[in-house]
Amino acid sequence: MNLEKKISEAIIDEYFKILKNSLEVDAVVVGGGPSGLYAAYRLAKDGYKTVLLDRRLSLGGGIWAGGMMFNVITFTEKSKEIFDEIGLKYEKRGELYVASAVELAGVLIYNLAKSGATILNGIFAEDVVVKDNKVKGVVINWSTVQIANLMVDPLVISAKVVIDATGHPAEVVHHLAKREKEIIIAGEGPMHVEVGDVATVTNTKEMYPGLVVCGMAANAVSGAPRMGPTFGGMLLSGKKAYEIAKERIESI
Numbered sequence: 001m002n003l004e005k006k007i008s009e010a011i012i013d014e015y016f017k018i019l020k021n022s023l024e025v026d027a028v029v030v031g032g033g034p035s036g037l038y039a040a041y042r043l044a045k046d047g048y049k050t051v052l053l054d055r056r057l058s059l060g061g062g063i064w065a066g067g068m069m070f071n072v073i074t075f076t077e078k079s080k081e082i083f084d085e086i087g088l089k090y091e092k093r094g095e096l097y098v099a100s101a102v103e104l105a106g107v108l109i110y111n112l113a114k115s116g117a118t119i120l121n122g123i124f125a126e127d128v129v130v131k132d133n134k135v136k137g138v139v140i141n142w143s144t145v146q147i148a149n150l151m152v153d154p155l156v157i158s159a160k161v162v163i164d165a166t167g168h169p170a171e172v173v174h175h176l177a178k179r180e181k182e183i184i185i186a187g188e189g190p191m192h193v194e195v196g197d198v199a200t201v202t203n204t205k206e207m208y209p210g211l212v213v214c215g216m217a218a219n220a221v222s223g224a225p226r227m228g229p230t231f232g233g234m235l236l237s238g239k240k241a242y243e244i245a246k247e248r249i250e251s252i
């Protein structure tokens with residue numbers, strides 16, 4: 001019995017099964033921060049074939065570090081319901097609610113993992129597929145290829161809808177904007193918590209047929225302010241992205 005061979009074979013077979021099953025899906029969510037994790041979880045929970053990509057190995061994006069690496073996050077009354085829905089433990093502190101950043105990341109990742117979504121970590125979206133003036137998928141590669149600055153041609157995941165949940169850099173929208181001159185990126189505004197937290201939801205939209213932008217990326221492309229370590233808007237934005245994506249998928 002060669003157990004070493006069996007372990008390697010099991011990993012290779014299982015991963016290739018996952019990858020092959022991800023080549024044509026309903027939704028690709030690029031970015032596993034709070035907004036992307038929530039959007040992907042809801043889509044997969046509804047039965048849509050969903051892939052979430054993150055260039056890092058660990059999902060969670062900016063959640064873990066709370067504010068300046070103090071691993072506590074905040075949210076306000078208007079988003080309390082969504083934190084109840086995901087089952088997060090929190091405490092009231094004046095007009096704010098506070099919770100463990102680690103627990104929030106854990107709960108969102110756990111919900112996603114149980115939802116049936118495919119999680120491809122260590123893989124990034126380096127471009128989009130555009131056909132007939134619609135985004136039809138993402139061009140993917142290993143993050144290590146990017147880190148090592150290697151010249152390696154990518155592969156593709158086809159999707160009915162792509163969600164840009166890449167946070168401050170709004171990477172997917174930027175890739176598209178390089179070619180589609182009608183896409184104007186206004187850039188992120190300076191800190192204004194009350195405005196920024198609401199604007200991230202208002203700015204969650206279908207930027208281009210087949211491409212939805214959410215979370216911090218939604219403000220980064222719309223010229224709206226940042227909001228610091230408060231996460232209610234992020235989850236509500238993920239929820240709105242899920243609703244828009246669902247409508248798009250159903251319309252095809």
Ligand code: 48H
Pocket residue numbers: 030031032033034035036053054055056059060061062063123124125126165166167168171172191214215216217226227228229230231234
């Ligand atoms: C694959 C990618 C790619 C790519 C990036 O930044 P995030 O946490 O995203 P959001 O928008 O859900 O949450 C923002 C929040 O964390 C935050 O930063 C806040 C509230 N800031 C306020 C302020 O004032 O600063 O996560 C984005 C994720 C990360 O995990 C990246 O690794 C990943 O996306 N990512 N994955 N392909 N091209 N680009």
